[in-house]
Amino acid sequence: MTGKAILAFSGGLDTSVVVKYLQEQHNLDVVTVTIDVGQGDDQKKIAAKAKKLGVKRHYNIDARKEFVEKYIFPSIKANALYQKKYCLATALARPLIAEKVLEIAKKEKVTALAHGCSGKGNDQVRFDITLRAGSNLPIIAPIRDMNLDRTTELKFANKHGIKIDNVAKRFSIDQNLWGRAIEGGVLEDPFNEPPADAFIWVKTKNLSTKPSYLEIKFEKGVPVAVDGKVMQPINLIEYINKKAGAAGVGIVDHIEDRVVGIKSREVYETPAASCLIEAHSDLEKMVHTKHETKFKAIVDDEWSWLAYSGLWQDPLKSNLDAFIEESQSRVTGTVKIKMLQGSMRVVGRKSKYSLYSHDIATYGSESTFDQKLAKGFVELWGMQSTEANKLQKKR
Structure with a gap:
């Protein structure tokens, strides 16, 4: 040639x-x-x-x-x-x-x-x-x-x-803005704990005993500001990587199924990704109906599989993109994350599109929810299940 x-x-x-x-x-x-x-x-x-x-x-x-x-x-x-x-x-x-x-x-x-x-x-x-x-x-x-x-x-x-x-x-390293993959060496034995020197982004020693917080603002599913500061996309990710990593957040260690059929032990550092995906998912649950949340989880899983498997060009991914984009119209709001010695969890969220109603959800006397309506609902909701159970017992 x-x-x-x-x-x-x-x-x-x-x-x-x-x-x-x-x-x-x-x-x-x-x-x-x-x-x-x-x-x-x-x-x-x-x-x-x-x-x-x-x-x-x-x-x-x-x-x-x-x-x-x-x-x-x-x-x-x-x-x-x-x-x-x-x-x-x-x-x-x-x-x-x-x-x-x-x-x-x-x-x-x-x-x-x-x-x-x-x-x-x-x-x-x-x-x-x-x-x-x-x-x-x-x-x-x-x-x-x-x-x-x-x-x-x-x-x-x-x-x-x-x-x-x-x-x-x-180790063999592959790194970009969104994550750092660590492979090889002692990690090829899946029972070996990754040594501390494998990690660069995530702090593993002498972590602060005081919690730190991230407040992430989204507009139509896209993160636009952190801790009250509007940031350019690259700077936003780098900022969260640094802050979450300093709190020990973002290490992923799991057994992964590769496309070619091999099971591999994979270790990743993904501080910003861990926080942003968790925050985004939480905000979706606040603004989506339960039907949207249930179905989108299926779409998300398939989208992830296509991207992982190299099928970025497949028409199905374009179809899923269209659905996902439409689903983001109300995913606007702010999510608060608490980080402490490697742990991370959402501790607050707010949105102008929130489907959460305090007047309905509260257990206080000011509740507008009529509990008497629930009796008939429960009767109808469980009718087939209870009847089937009775029938099985007769047999």
């Missing part, structure tokens, strides 16, 4: 090795793209490494604002937690990265698309489906296609003079 390939490039072991495989095994010129979704990496350093590897051109794209507004905010509206735990941080970023790669691919008129995903993870699914949805070009994935392992990659890198930072690092 001759021509030009484009690669989403992080500068780590996998993508550095892939550059050389594309050049040597496939005889391809390589264009690399680094998309900033809040990894915290040194973009200049990554660009310099790409140049040293002999790529024809390298692009740095700051997509943080788009990531928050078009991916994170929709996930908040969907209360998106895969298997009730994972906030989808990596899963949300992958289709955005793939979309940006396709934009540069068109500009550069490449003949092939490439990525550094393995055949064991979910990212191959997320990249491949988004890339195939937007292009008919072949996809080359050397790590997967050649069944490469870390030891083989390190030998290849050493042979070709590819410098790899932190070769002896204890």
